[in-house]
Amino acid sequence: MKHIITRDLTFAYEQKPEDNAENFALRGVSVSIEKGELVAVLGHNGSGKSTFAKHLNAILLPSGGSVTVAGIDTTEEDKLYEIRRRAGMVFQNPDNQLVASLVEDDVAFAPENLGVEPAEIRRRVDEAIELVGMQEYKRHEVHRLSGGQKQRVAIAGVIAMQPEILIFDEPTAMLDPRGRAEVMATIERLNRERGITVVLITHYMEEAARCGRVIVMDEGRVLLDGTPREVFPQVDRLREVGLDVPQPTQLMHDLRALGFSQLPGDVLTEEECVEALVAQIGGAHA
């Protein structure tokens, strides 16, 4: 089942008279995402990736083309809250999306807005907090938590709406490595165990490499779209648009460029890299 479909999506931020048509943030994005996929959207700042994300739950509406989320066209005004409930969104700055001072009060915010019965809110809040592993912090004040913990509370706050799709707009950009790992593990678990479709906007290639599919954006267009193994070996194209590739991939690429074309080009992990090198150089046990 197609969960998200964009057809020839274009978008221009508010046009000033002196601006010309060059001001488009999105220039024809056609993407379809299946239910249960874990998709990374990779791109540098200004590539259009965040603008794309904001179209997936109707924060922004297309200037041209269309966006369909869970079968609903995002321009259907009377279904706005239905779209936002089904496609939850987590933002970059964990501080600026928490509304209430206590963890459980914040997680309850969305179901309260949706008019859910109190007993059901309680159940959802407890479940969501447990899903992100914050049960010990239920009654803690959010401002005393670490960045990673705050971000997990923000995720729980969205999970409590019971969405089918989660959109993460650079959720780890402001976190330290430990917080980043916590949040990534949570995202992967939600996708794997709950079957939630995940769109992860990021500029960290390590995170994209862990997803099933990577969409690379540049200048408001889709540049590459495929599995990490298909995308990352295109080292030169990624470098050109200001992105990193995993070090093992880069290492193999650099060695191949020096003429060692017997090495494989589609290496992603450290283990694969070691295997390939041992096969060529030979280890003690080879």
Add this chain to the structure above:
Amino acid sequence: MRNIIEAKNLSFTYSANTPFEKAAVKNASFCIAEGDYIGVIGHTGSGKSTLIQMLNGLLMPSAGEVLVGGRPVWEKKKCRRDVRFTVGLCFQYPEYQLFEETVYADIAYGPRNKGLPEEEIDRCVREAARLCGVGDELLQRSPFELSGGQKRRVAIAGVMAMEPEVLILDEPTAGLDPRGRDEILARIREYRQEKGKTIVLVSHSMEDISANAQKIMVLSRGEIRFFDETKRVFEHARELEEIGLGVPSVTRIFQMLRARGVDVPGNVYTLSDATRVLAERLKGGGRDA
């Protein structure tokens, strides 16, 4: 080389005598020589932010002393303010400190506080702007109109313009995309090459630190675990992983190769070194182990 900073038995305790009391830095002693490029790495809460704030007189140590250019920082009040111009500290997300109407005026804030004459301020501002890649056309613009990467560079220029002997940068690349990150790191390298000043780079990223710093200080739970030349520190890959800091991916690959009996050095930490070593081994035609 002369030591520009000497720290002797530095300790700092937060919220002393309250339930939230916490030792942030414990008994740290070290020297930083003129012209060094030092990388400081550690988790959030490892004490690195506290440590650097003691080096420029923002935080008073609970115990121990800091000498900058041989003079104790906390002896006189005047000294304490002067030291901020000698040891320039650029905080994390420095773009949040921008406040002036123009980029020029904002970069001039530090030199003006230093009490420099107007023509000297002008020279410092233009030089810092050039070093940070802030073009002349930006100088009369409002800092709030700029892109994220530009704001960051303006903010760093604001500290550079004080022409400090030591430039400390706390996570200067946090939140930037790879292009923005590479730009900032290249600017810092250029600045050092041109001015020969001391740099202290605080970062979470082993890759960034290893590719830039000559010496690395590893902090964990308020203690200095290692402070040595970069390649020496990476010889302790296992301890680093235990602290939870990890080592660059290529270092791990080399360790795995060694475990498989391939004869390669254990302290390779940059991509270019790794490529060079492996190319030699591959050329050597191989199955000689």
Add this chain to the structure above:
Amino acid sequence: MLNGFSFGQYFPGESALHRMDARVKLLLTIGMIVALFVAGGAVPMALLVALTLLLFIGSHIPLTVLWRSVRGILPLVIFMSLLNIFYIKGPTVLAQFWIFTITLEGVWRAIFLAVRIILLIVVTSLLTYTTSPIDLTDGLERLLSPLKKIHLPVHDLAMIMTIALRFIPTLIEETDKIMSAQKARGADIDSGSLVRRVRATIPILVPLFVSAVRRATDLAVAMDCRCYHGGEGRTRLKQMKLHRVDLFGVLGYACILAAVIGLNFLPFGVV
């Protein structure tokens, strides 16, 4: 630097005070303040001191925490008490020097004033210490809900208070950071003439304001994404129901107020 401040914070716990309904607590706090001003003699005041002490012990709030919220107000209390000692003149002269006369009545008034202000702070602190911010604002919203009839935006006011309570610690932290950053650029915040000092706050206030605006914009989008659309049709996680502890609280208060008023007519220590 600014972290030594604990007034208005919440300390989670399971005491009877914590469990009491926020609306009842709000009303009883106002009631206690009334009682403090009604109490006109040493005996009723002593009764209120004892009661406050009991409430404090029962709340399981650490003494250091309470001390931190009282500490801030102490200079004011001491100043006002001294003023009273020297200003109030009664018939019983205790000491006399130069132009000052200290009378027993003045000393009494000073002690009364100090006790009153300190109890005021302690009682309101106990309210915020034992009531989570959401409960507090929810309680206020419900208490004020009759005013909706005269088109007062009660829900919006409560939501504003919720957000304010949520962001005050964040903004205090931010102020601290900006101050450090500007000091690192040589800002001289605490010396010079008044004009200079006021001007020196600009590099702190401008970034703080810019940051607050950015946070507000982000928060508004995030609230939209979580389907916030005003108070209409909103439900609550926590239902407010009166329990036995609330009943005890109200009855207990009624007894105390009666006692305070009654004891005011006792002949000793009346001021």
